[in-house]
Amino acid sequence: MRMETPDETLALAAAGGDRAAFAALVTRHYDRVFGLAWRLTGSAADAQDLAQDICAALPGKLEGWRGEARFTTWLYRVVVNAAADLRRRHMTRARAADGWGDWEIARQAEAAEAQAARDWLEGAMAKLSPELRETVALVLGEDLTQAEAAQVLGLSEGTIAWRMSEVKKRLRRMAETEEAP
Numbered sequence: 001m002r003m004e005t006p007d008e009t010l011a012l013a014a015a016g017g018d019r020a021a022f023a024a025l026v027t028r029h030y031d032r033v034f035g036l037a038w039r040l041t042g043s044a045a046d047a048q049d050l051a052q053d054i055c056a057a058l059p060g061k062l063e064g065w066r067g068e069a070r071f072t073t074w075l076y077r078v079v080v081n082a083a084a085d086l087r088r089r090h091m092t093r094a095r096a097a098d099g100w101g102d103w104e105i106a107r108q109a110e111a112a113e114a115q116a117a118r119d120w121l122e123g124a125m126a127k128l129s130p131e132l133r134e135t136v137a138l139v140l141g142e143d144l145t146q147a148e149a150a151q152v153l154g155l156s157e158g159t160i161a162w163r164m165s166e167v168k169k170r171l172r173r174m175a176e177t178e179e180a181p
Contacts, residue, residue: 005021007025007029007070007071007072008070008071009021010022010024010025010028010071011025011062011065011067011071012067014058014062015059015062015065025071026055026058029075030051030055032072033050033051033055033075034047034048034051035047036076036079036080037050037054037079037082037083040079040080041083041086041087046086049086050079050082053082054082058078061078120175120178121171124170124174124175127170127174128167128170131163132163132167132170135160135164135167136164138152138153146160146161146164147160
């Protein structure tokens with residue numbers, strides 16, 4: 001097709017499947033599409049992606065072109081809509097990334113706090129006598145009742161209850177001592 005052929009004639013022919021007409025339209029308007037996309041996005045990379053996406057989708061879009069407006073007016077609307085869609089996708093991804101980042105920061109803080117509590121408890125348990133440690137290991141670690149722990153250790157249930165009470169007191173004192181300035 002020659003360069004004097006009006007855009008509207010080329011668009012109608014391209015919509016009908018004329019590859020030469022489509023190639024002429026793309027050749028004629030690619031720089032215009034790219035330039036507008038760049039001004040709308042502020043990014044050469046995004047503009048390049050948009051221009052390529054628009055040109056790739058143009059055959060399907062031309063089928064919906066009714067010729068009620070000048071071809072360039074219609075094409076500008078296609079570019080504006082594509083840039084708006086891209087902007088929405090970027091905003092959605094940014095919100096999702098922000099939300100994910102906040103969630104991940106909270107998850108890591110929670111994990112660090114739990115690890116600190118485990119480390120403190122491990123250190124505090126090391127300061128207990130072996131008898132108190134074995135009682136705690138059975139009652140809390142193995143989830144035995146005090147009666148079951150008493151049976152395993154060959155002690156009375158009252159002794160196990162006293163040991164657990166003693167463990168709580170000592171751990172509370174250790175925590176208070178560490179919190180005091």
